Amino acid sequence: MSVPGSTLRGARLPAALIGAGVAVLALLAGPAASPATASSRPASVAAASVRTATTASIGASLTADNGGVLAPGQELVTSVTVTNPTDTAYTAGSVGLWLDPQPQKTRSDLASWLTSTDAVSGRVELGKATLPVLEPGSSVVVRVNVPAAAIPFAGRTTSAVYGLGATVDIGPAVANARGSVVWSPGDAATRSTVGVVMPIVSPSTGDGLISGQDLATYTAPNGVLTRDLDGLQNHATVAIGLDPMILASIRALGNSAPTSATAWLDRLSTLPNDTFSLGYGDADVAGQIQSGLPAPLQPTALGFALDPKNFSPTPTAIGEPQNPTSTPAATPSPTPTPGTGTTLPTLDRLLAWNYSLRGIAWPGDDTLRSADLAPLAAAGLGTVVVSGSNTNADKLDSTPNAPQHSGSSTLAVSDQRLSEALRQAVSAPSDLAWNAAMSKLNAQLQLVSAEGTTPHHLLLALDRSWPSSGTQLQRTLDALFTGPFAAPSTFPALLSSAPSSELAMTDAPESQTRIDSIHLLLQDEKSIDAFATILSDPTTLTGQTRAQLLTLLAVSWQNPRTQWTTAVNASRQSTVKTLHSVHILPTENVNLVSAQGSIPFTVSNELSTEAVTVVLSASPSNSRLEIDAPTTKTIPQDSRATMLVPVKAKVGNGQVILSLQLYSPTGVPIGDPSSVTVDVHADWEGIGALIFGGLLVLLFGFGLVRNILRRRDQRRNDADAQDEDSTQDEATTQDEAATQDEAADTRTTPGGTDG
Numbered sequence: 001m002s003v004p005g006s007t008l009r010g011a012r013l014p015a016a017l018i019g020a021g022v023a024v025l026a027l028l029a030g031p032a033a034s035p036a037t038a039s040s041r042p043a044s045v046a047a048a049s050v051r052t053a054t055t056a057s058i059g060a061s062l063t064a065d066n067g068g069v070l071a072p073g074q075e076l077v078t079s080v081t082v083t084n085p086t087d088t089a090y091t092a093g094s095v096g097l098w099l100d101p102q103p104q105k106t107r108s109d110l111a112s113w114l115t116s117t118d119a120v121s122g123r124v125e126l127g128k129a130t131l132p133v134l135e136p137g138s139s140v141v142v143r144v145n146v147p148a149a150a151i152p153f154a155g156r157t158t159s160a161v162y163g164l165g166a167t168v169d170i171g172p173a174v175a176n177a178r179g180s181v182v183w184s185p186g187d188a189a190t191r192s193t194v195g196v197v198m199p200i201v202s203p204s205t206g207d208g209l210i211s212g213q214d215l216a217t218y219t220a221p222n223g224v225l226t227r228d229l230d231g232l233q234n235h236a237t238v239a240i241g242l243d244p245m246i247l248a249s250i251r252a253l254g255n256s257a258p259t260s261a262t263a264w265l266d267r268l269s270t271l272p273n274d275t276f277s278l279g280y281g282d283a284d285v286a287g288q289i290q291s292g293l294p295a296p297l298q299p300t301a302l303g304f305a306l307d308p309k310n311f312s313p314t315p316t317a318i319g320e321p322q323n324p325t326s327t328p329a330a331t332p333s334p335t336p337t338p339g340t341g342t343t344l345p346t347l348d349r350l351l352a353w354n355y356s357l358r359g360i361a362w363p364g365d366d367t368l369r370s371a372d373l374a375p376l377a378a379a380g381l382g383t384v385v386v387s388g389s390n391t392n393a394d395k396l397d398s399t400p401n402a403p404q405h406s407g408s409s410t411l412a413v414s415d416q417r418l419s420e421a422l423r424q425a426v427s428a429p430s431d432l433a434w435n436a437a438m439s440k441l442n443a444q445l446q447l448v449s450a451e452g453t454t455p456h457h458l459l460l461a462l463d464r465s466w467p468s469s470g471t472q473l474q475r476t477l478d479a480l481f482t483g484p485f486a487a488p489s490t491f492p493a494l495l496s497s498a499p500s501s502e503l504a505m506t507d508a509p510e511s512q513t514r515i516d517s518i519h520l521l522l523q524d525e526k527s528i529d530a531f532a533t534i535l536s537d538p539t540t541l542t543g544q545t546r547a548q549l550l551t552l553l554a555v556s557w558q559n560p561r562t563q564w565t566t567a568v569n570a571s572r573q574s575t576v577k578t579l580h581s582v583h584i585l586p587t588e589n590v591n592l593v594s595a596q597g598s599i600p601f602t603v604s605n606e607l608s609t610e611a612v613t614v615v616l617s618a619s620p621s622n623s624r625l626e627i628d629a630p631t632t633k634t635i636p637q638d639s640r641a642t643m644l645v646p647v648k649a650k651v652g653n654g655q656v657i658l659s660l661q662l663y664s665p666t667g668v669p670i671g672d673p674s675s676v677t678v679d680v681h682a683d684w685e686g687i688g689a690l691i692f693g694g695l696l697v698l699l700f701g702f703g704l705v706r707n708i709l710r711r712r713d714q715r716r717n718d719a720d721a722q723d724e725d726s727t728q729d730e731a732t733t734q735d736e737a738a739t740q741d742e743a744a745d746t747r748t749t750p751g752g753t754d755g
Contacts, residue, residue: 058090058134059083062166062179063432067479068439069182072154076146079432080166080177082131083139090134093170097126097144099152100163104180107399107417107447113163114178120165124152131170141432159184159450159484161443179436180443184484190449192456193489193497194480195402196422197385197414199241199362200228200268201282201464204556206567208281208547209305210249216258222469223260229267230470231426235477236272239491241362241385243282245551247319248302248350254310262318269319269354274491276357281551282464285381286363287510288553289372291518295379296361297550301543302350308342320352357491359383364555365416365463366390366508373409382409383495385461388416390508399448400500402459412495413503414461418444422460425476426467434472438479445485457489457497464556517568518553524575525549531579533664534612541578541610581606582614583671584660585640592625593681598644601660601676605635614662614670616643621657624650624680632665649680656680 064070065077080095100120104110126146134140144166148154153162160183168175202210202218202225210218218225225246232238250261279285285296361381363372368390376384391413393400404411421444424437448456467473481488528545532538552571557564585602592599605612617630628646635641645658656678662670 057084057086057088058168058170058173058175059085060166060168060175060177061436062164062177063436063439064164064179064181065435067435067483068180068442069184069483070151071184071186073148075148076126076151076181078144078146078164078166078179079435080129080142080144080168081139081432082134082142082168082170082175084134084136087136089136090170090173092133093131093168094128095131095142095144096128096167096169097146098165098167099124099126100165101152103153103160103162103183104443104447107444108394110161110163110180110443110447111417114180116178117176120163123165126150126152126164131168134170153183156183157185158187159189159446161446180439182439182442182446184446186484189446189484190453190455191485191487192445192448192458193494194458194460194486195237195239195489195491195494196235196460196462196477196480197239197241197362197412197491198228198232198462199243199278199282199464200225200246201243201278201554201556202246204551204554204559204562204564204567205281206548206552206571208544208551209245209252209302212253212256212258212261215249215253215261219258219260219264224466225264227467227470227473229264229271231467231473231477232271232273233474235474235481235488237488237490238477239274239276239357240271241278241360242268242275242353242355243278243280244351244353245281245547247353248280248299251315251345251350252302252305254307254315255313256307256310257315262316265318274356275353276355276360277353278362279550280351280547281554282556283550283553284364284367284510284555284558285361285376286367286369286372287514287518289375290369290510291515291522293522294375296376296381297546299347299351299543299550300546301539302347302547303344303537304540304544306344308344311344312342314343319354320349321354360385362461362555364558367510367558368505369507369509370406370505371507373406377408383412384409385412385414385459386505387461388414388419390505392502392504392506396500396502398451399456399458400503401457401497403457403495403497403499404503404505405499406505410495411505412459412491414459418458419461419463422476422480423463423465425479426462426473427465428472429468434476438476441480442483442485445483449485455487457494458486459491459494464554464559514558517565520572521549521552521568524572527579528575530668531664531670533666533668534582534614534670535610536613578607580671582612582635582662584616584662584674586674587676589677589679590658591679591681592647592649594649596646596648598646599658599676599678600642600644602640603633603635603643603662604640605637608638611636613665614643615665616645617661617663618645618647619659620647620678621659622654624652624654625656625658625678626650630663647678653681654679 060083061081063079065079066074070076078097080097082095084090098120100113101122101124104113127144127150129142129144131142132140153160162181162183164179164181166177166179168177202214205214217223220226232240247265250257250265253261279296280299283296288296359380360383361376362385365387366389368384368386373384376382388394391404393413393416399415400413402413402415404413418441421437421441425434425441428434428437448458480486525545529538529542532541535541548571552564552567556562557567582603582605585604587601590599599618601616603614603616611634613632613634615630615632618627620627626648628648631643631645633641633643645660657675658678659673659675661673664670
């Protein structure tokens with residue numbers, strides 16, 4: 001039975017706990033607002049405070065059409081993209097567009113305003129649009145248009161940058177976005193001279209050359225290399241940094257190169273743009289110097305990629321100077337096999353190009369130290385393209401000019417924030433993304449123009465990526481140079497402009513992890529160079545290894561989206577496989593029962609394209625065995641051969657550990673050492689020889705005695721036969737004499753009879 005009042009107390013207890021919790025939260029949050037303050041707070045602000053906890057559930061972005069530039073008489077057209085990353089659908093809401101009435105003064109002010117979440121005092125509401133239902137995981141674009149007559153700054157006669165804002169209300173969620181618009185009434189703005197430098201590189205690889213199949217893909221319509229050339233139409237002032245690996249890859253294929261690739265090369269040769277050479281494979285020059293190399297590495301040989309049958313007849317030369325400059329430290333490509341009648345291109349011919357600019361290095365963003373400049377200059381790279389984020393440019397009161405001198409080097413400093421906006425526009429996948437990027441670019445160019453009446457000289461650098469399309473690149477360059485705030489400039493003209501004395505480099509070395517990886521790759525190359533001395537032409541292996549190393553050092557691998565660590569590990573595993581491709585196969589214990597002989601060992605050559613010449617050396621663990629001399633043999637590719645180790649056994653029986661090691665003809669150890677146990681039983685040979693000799697003595701002795709006895713018997717028999725013959729002769733004589741006497745007597749007796 002319940003007691004009256006207990007239910008009341010039970011109901012009051014949770015209420016009391018809730019009240020206490022609210023009070024604690026209020027204390028933790030800070031002093032409570034006074035009633036007057038609370039009552040005077042606008043309802044919209046209070047609602048926003050209530051929804052603060054849910055603002056992260058949706059996202060919003062804002063951009064203005066026409067690259068964010070608005071001229072008198074034009075309607076302001078904006079796009080607000082609202083994204084719902086949650087699993088919950090939101091009911092219909094609204095999007096409000098507003099304006100900060102105070103124009104932005106500097107680039108730093110604009111950057112701060114765009115990232116700020118502070119309330120804007122006196123903001124002007126420009127318009128509102130309905131937001132439809134937002135499904136889970138979806139996005140919707142809401143257009144908010146402002147008529148030309150409703151533009152608050154339409155009466156302004158000079159250009160300016162204004163901040164735009166959008167507030168999204170949908171169900172319990174709220175989101176804010178910020179953008180900008182450039183007011184361009186047609187006044188005589190100060191135009192900055194702007195130069196653009198663009199790399200022409202291929203996607204990241206570690207193969208040393210681009211395959212024919214990949215070349216066909218890259219140079220096909222809308223291929224990554226084709227887009228570069230498409231976008232440069234009518235923009236001859238853009239300077240091109242060209243990766244010579246692309247040239248070598250096409251030329252190394254000779255007459256088997258894809259038709260689209262040779263057509264692309266021919267098209268490139270007709271461009272009027274200034275060109276300069278990047279490192280082979282666009283190898284990272286800063287990382288090489290920071291890893292301890294005195295100068296950036298160069299390719300050494302590409303003969304491994306040449307097939308004589310692809311060079312008969314000789315392919316047409318495209319883009320080659322009459323007398324190509326020799327590549328530093330270059331080794332000529334191998335001559336053709338005698339009797340083929342085909343002349344293969346040299347390394348210099350594979351890499352040659354009619355460059356109009358020379359001696360330029362272009363490291364990746366934020367990778368250079370001041371200490372790197374002197375080694376680069378000593379290597380002939382006296383002009384260095386440096387990202388603005390590698391300098392103090394953002395800390396200066398005004399935008400600096402691009403040139404800057406440091407010792408014997410000339411720095412071409414790109415404006416980093418302008419470059420990033422240009423890159424985003426070039427790679428934009430949609431009109432919306434392109435307008436957003438161009439809004440950033442145009443707003444900054446207007447603010448640079450407003451810094452004074454003296455034109456600035458700016459360099460914009462694209463990164464190691466590709467336009468989303470050739471038309472997108474051309475569209476971006478068209479918009480840049482036909483706008484009211486920029487005039488095109490060539491790279492040499494930009495370098496000849498007045499330098500900014502306050503501009504200085506700030507060291508931005510590469511990470512120790514990357515430098516350690518470069519060290520390992522360099523050590524692997526040294527190991528391969530030593531190993532290659534077993535080949536008749538070491539450059540077939542060392543040239544390929546150097547080319548692969550340079551492509552692994554490409555600047556494009558610095559992009560965090562690439563799998564550089566995976567590529568480095570794969571390269572190192574390939575090196576280990578190569579270094580162990582020539583080895584001694586395991587051998588069971590050997591029994592040696594003679595004083596001297598040859599022990600056979602099997603050596604395997606797993607290289608699929610190269611014969612090797614190796615020297616097998618053996619050393620015994622004790623004096624029971626003596627090795628006559630090392631054995632040398634040439635083993636065909638992908639095969640095995642038997643090599644004999646001549647040995648001599650000394651006095652005594654027992655085990656000997658025979659240590660085996662392969663060497664190249666120049667004395668470089670090849671593969672891992674191995675060993676085999678030899679059981680020496682050399683005394684058995686002596687005992688066996690003694691027994692055999694004794695048997696021979698007995699056999700010969702027996703035969704000798706037998707012969708002597710036989711001869712003695714024969715002489716005895718011969719003597720007896722002679723005696724018998726003598727007796728018979730004497731008897732015969734006597735008989736004959738008697739017969740003669742009897743006959744005589746008969747003749748002398750009358751009647752012929754005895755008396």
